[in-house]
Amino acid sequence: MTEARTIFRSSAATSTLAIHYHVAMPQPQSHLFEVTLQVEGWEAPLLDLKMPVWTPGSYLVREYARHLQDFSADNGNPTQSLPWRKLAKNHWLVETGDASAITVRYRIFANELTVRTNHLDASHGYFNGAALFFFIPGFEQHPCQVTIAPPNPDWRVTTPLPAVSGKFNTFEARDFDTLVDSPFEIGDHKLYEFEVLGKPHQLAIWGEGNADPKRIIEDTTKIIKVEAELFGGLPYDHYLFLLYLTASGFGGLEHKDSCSLIYSRFGFRAKDKYNRFLQLVAHEFFHLWNVKRIRPLALETFDYEKENYTTSLWFSEGTTSYYDLLIPQRAGIYDAKTLLENLSKEITRFLTTPGRKVQPLDESSFDAWIKLYRRDANSDNNQISYYLKGEMVSLLLDLLIRERHGNKRSLDDVIRIMWEQFGKGEIGFTPQQLREVIESVAELDLSNFFSKTIE
Ligand SMILES: [Zn+2]
Structure with a gap:
């Protein structure tokens, strides 16, 4: 996109611009979502549409546009199509001429049931905004609405987005980030309400x-x-847990006021399996602070079109993993002995991974896009997970701080300061700022520690 066009389109920006996505699924067994994007109040001769290539929280370029088919554009009347062409794998350009109302139609194949993809079949529909919706470059901050048309009246729509009053099955997102951060579940799922x-x-x-x-x-x-006690309250108005029960699935994806969880359908009775599930809950919930609001600088503003490199995932994921072991013990779900058993298993896993001597921790984070999410036969030999080693480093830091301050300070203080200084205002932190916070709590120069364990 040229600078001239950018300037022109900025001046064309109008407060009357309306962005409305409609999602239908008339034949759910076909795994095809039918998406209609209506743009009204457009005042430029060209309309760029881009589809994200990844979704925050899952650091891999997934090329969501590869699931798109049957693209068309018109001026609201399907018989009056508008010319369009592709400029890149995820970039469509529509020649809008003098049309101010533009309708874009396309279908998305959705047959991958993971927390970060889309799934549609005769039993339900689940989608993530990054994998379903275009954004309009320059208008990412613009609010938008989403209307869902379930295939039959028994299917309900569940999403953390607020409903638009007076409009059936219609929800509003304050901007594209919020749309991406708000998964949808459509079907006859069971829904339980509780207050905390x-x-x-x-x-x-x-x-x-x-x-x-x-x-x-x-x-x-x-x-x-x-x-909530650790962070000093709950920074949301409401929260949604989406739980998917599958044969042997495992996974979670965090959002600001929701999370998606996949777990083994029969993993809730055996004590160790149930504890593992609650660790997953504790982990994704912890993320609503750490990584959704306390974000590394590289993730302060998401670039949906390419890798967003950061060396700080050891803190965002590893420290979160450390706390997913601690939290259930603090909550009285399991005892200290179980916590220590779980920690010992993690230490064993770390010590038996040869890659820990090959790949530095900050590099593991930086290269998540090409390594952690793309494991191969050599991965154990040349990689160390920033989840696992980040957890080990968090354990060491916690012990070090507790030892230094007679157990009166801990990693909890680091977490709280990160929340106060960066999370509350959603100001991205640099690796140096993170280190300064840790050193200020420890009251120690940790140069050696950092060069030995992280760099
Ligand atoms: Zn995580």
Whole structure:
């Protein structure tokens, strides 16, 4: 895009611009979402549309545009099509001429049930905004609406986005980031409401298994309370847990006021498996602070078109992993012995990974895009996960701070200062700033520690 066009389009920006996505799924068994994007109040002769190549929280270029088909554009009347062409793998350009109302239609194949992709079949629809919606460059800060048309009246729509009053199944996102950060579940899933610290929470469960919603809600409530106490309150108005039960799935994706979880459908009765599930809950919930609001500078503003490199995922993911072990113990879900057993397993896993002697921790974070998410036969030999080693470094820092201050300070203080200084205002932190916070809490020069463990 040329500078001249940018200037022209900025001046064309109008407060009357309306962006509205419609998502239909008339034949869910075909795995095809039918998306219609309506842009009204457009005042430029060209309209750029771009699809993200990745989604925050999952550091891999996934090329979501590869699932797009049947693209067309018109002026609202399907018989009056507008010319368009592709400029890049994820970039479409529509020649809008003097049309101010533009309708773009396309279909997205959705047959991958993970927390960071889309899935549509006869039982439900699940999607992530990054994998379904175009953004209009220059208008990412513009609010938009989403209307869902389920294939039958029994299907309900669950999303953290607020509903637009008076408009059926219509929701509003204040900007494109919020749209991307708000997954949708559409179907006859079970939906449970509960309140914690005066705030409404929901648990949606898709799939069958031996999950006991009452018990999950009780234990999740304990986790929420412990984490709220650590950070000094809950920074959202409401929160949604989306839980997907599959044969052997495992995974989570964090959002600011929701998370998506995939877990083994029969993993809720055996104690160790259930504890693992609650660690997953504690982990994704912890992220609503650490990484969703306390963000490395490289993730302060997302670039949806390419890799966003940061060396700080050891803190965003590793420290979160350390806390997902601690939180259930603090919540009384398991005892100190179980915590130590879990920690010992992690230490063993770390010590038996030869790649820990090859790849520095900050490089593991930086190269997440090409290594951690793209494991191969040599990965154990030349890589160390920033989750695992970040967890080990967090353990060492916690012990070091506690030892130095007679157990009166801990890594909790680091977390709280990071929240106060960076998270609350969503100001990106640099590796140096993170180190300064840690050193200020420890009251130690940690040059040697950092060069030995991280760099
Ligand atoms: Zn995580």
